[in-house]
Amino acid sequence: MRKDLRILVVEADTAKAKNIIDALLEAGWSDVHAIAQVSGLEQSILKHAPDIVLIDMANPDRDTLEHIGVVSDTKSRAVAMFVDQTDQDLTQAALAAGVSAYVVDGLQMNRIKSVIETAIARFQMMRQMQSELEAAKQALEDRKTIDRAKGILMRRRDMSEDAAYKLLRKAAMDQGRKVIDVAQALVTASDLLT
Structure with missing residues (x-):
């Protein structure tokens, strides 16, 4: 402790x-x-x-x-x-x-140390679970954005889902960015144009 x-x-x-x-x-x-x-x-x-x-x-x-x-x-x-x-x-x-x-x-004074240890352990466990939940939610949101960007490419360029993802990935590598950032930019631009 x-x-x-x-x-x-x-x-x-x-x-x-x-x-x-x-x-x-x-x-x-x-x-x-x-x-x-x-x-x-x-x-x-x-x-x-x-x-x-x-x-x-x-x-x-x-x-x-x-x-x-x-x-x-x-x-x-x-x-x-x-x-x-x-x-x-x-x-x-x-x-x-x-x-x-x-x-x-x-x-009870004789239990104070064990209560502190328990409170801290439970707090850390809950914080870890919250962090994992937030990461999972973010991953789901990112996946939705990438899927939406792929859909835009598939419609506008008449390409397969796999080809749309490869294009997103290539653009990300060429620009030194993450795939999600390129996908978000594409979705935003598409929303502005429609």
Whole structure:
């Protein structure tokens, strides 16, 4: 586990916040900051750029969870939330907000290290899946554009699909560009001419 993580703690109770910070320092993390209210989260994230946000909250509500999802940019950092009680709707809302670890029965100092490790591992897994999904979507969009460019060439030059692709590929190589860039330019030009 990396010890250079920047950690932001959200805890309303000053004594409890101090205990959490002490536990994190004792576990080897030295870049730890705390705020008392979720309302200060956005400003603190801008100031400290944490790798993980730990939120200890007795009774979260849906609005608070949505606020956490928006301001914490859960695509950029792990968020672990400790609550005293929950229900299925709140649990689902927390996951939808991008919370990486949602722990019921509050924050136990002896579990803090394992919760951080779990939150970071889940965050990295979700980020990898999101990245792969975005790459697959982009590949599909690129394929559609290339197919559309091939269709334009096939109609205008009365050529086969294979010959149209070879022409796109040759143009890309001659221009030092990617096939998708040549295809996009052809589609754009065609749209302008029709």
